[in-house]
Amino acid sequence: MSWRDHGELFVRHRKNPILTVDDWPYRANSVFNPAAAIVDGKTLLLVRVEDHRGFSHLTVARSENGIDGWEIDSKPTFMPDPVNYPEEIYGIEDPRITYIDEMGKWAIVYTAFSDSGPLPALAFTEDFRNFERAGPIMPPDNKDAAVFPVRFNGKWAMIHRPAPNFHSLKANIWLSFSKDLKEWGGHEVLMFAREGGWWDAYKIGLSPQPIRVPDGWLIMYHGVRQTSPKISYRLGLALLDLEDPRKVLHRSEGYVFGPIEPYERSGDVNDVVFPCGWVVVDGELRIYYGGADTSVSTARAKLDDILEYIRGCPEEQGSE
Numbered sequence: 001m002s003w004r005d006h007g008e009l010f011v012r013h014r015k016n017p018i019l020t021v022d023d024w025p026y027r028a029n030s031v032f033n034p035a036a037a038i039v040d041g042k043t044l045l046l047v048r049v050e051d052h053r054g055f056s057h058l059t060v061a062r063s064e065n066g067i068d069g070w071e072i073d074s075k076p077t078f079m080p081d082p083v084n085y086p087e088e089i090y091g092i093e094d095p096r097i098t099y100i101d102e103m104g105k106w107a108i109v110y111t112a113f114s115d116s117g118p119l120p121a122l123a124f125t126e127d128f129r130n131f132e133r134a135g136p137i138m139p140p141d142n143k144d145a146a147v148f149p150v151r152f153n154g155k156w157a158m159i160h161r162p163a164p165n166f167h168s169l170k171a172n173i174w175l176s177f178s179k180d181l182k183e184w185g186g187h188e189v190l191m192f193a194r195e196g197g198w199w200d201a202y203k204i205g206l207s208p209q210p211i212r213v214p215d216g217w218l219i220m221y222h223g224v225r226q227t228s229p230k231i232s233y234r235l236g237l238a239l240l241d242l243e244d245p246r247k248v249l250h251r252s253e254g255y256v257f258g259p260i261e262p263y264e265r266s267g268d269v270n271d272v273v274f275p276c277g278w279v280v281v282d283g284e285l286r287i288y289y290g291g292a293d294t295s296v297s298t299a300r301a302k303l304d305d306i307l308e309y310i311r312g313c314p315e316e317q318g319s320e
């Protein structure tokens, strides 16, 4: 039995963590929070690699089975370019990948760590070797952004998470629209963080990119629970309307995945599971996540089981 079952919706692989700095072809502090996609029949991870200064860049790892046999680029694949893009001065982090069929390109939305705080930036690629930057798409402080693969009434849509420092009471998930993927407007809150004792009280953010399922858009999000002095990053699910992603059809109440294993509980930042990517292979939904801001792990579920679960969840709770 190569998967470790804690009786949760998602079951971890026993080889977790599947990627660590020890696997890396060059010196790094940590490898975590990967985006994921199926590219040319292989699982491709765009992994956040933090160097010894504390700055991050992105490097590609490819595998036939998505578990082992990773071929990792021998040097950083996508580096910050602070000379031409000053918002990348402290590095680039936490990418989410969406294939835009209409353009024949992958859109990568990543967090650029600017001198004024984090902000979502956009780049395109056809091959994960050459990248074409579109620059910042939201001002700081904002992160946890991903675009949908299709337009809604002619407009692209993006989920993101503004969190201004001066108003740190609550960080909610927002949705915005654009005609060209560059200029964004029509901003509105998609999901409110809950309050009080909830696992996702006060601070939530999108985790992997939204994926299309038969009856909507499946999203996974993280909630940050502060139980001083500890914080825990845990995960929930929601289903958005297929035609109008502003409508949250269902939202999980309890969290569906959280830090349990030692590689999730202890590391550079303790008690964190943080997926930036998931893929569907043969009806199986596989999440790829950072454990404790230190290593990369995977867990799987049958997509049908996840859909059955989310359809049974109540309509959006806790919204205003």
Ligand code: BMA
Pocket: 033, 093, 094, 233, 269, 272, 274, 290, 293
């Ligand atoms: C969030 C993000 C993630 C990180 C997490 C836990 O704010 O910055 O990159 O994994 O914190 O440190």
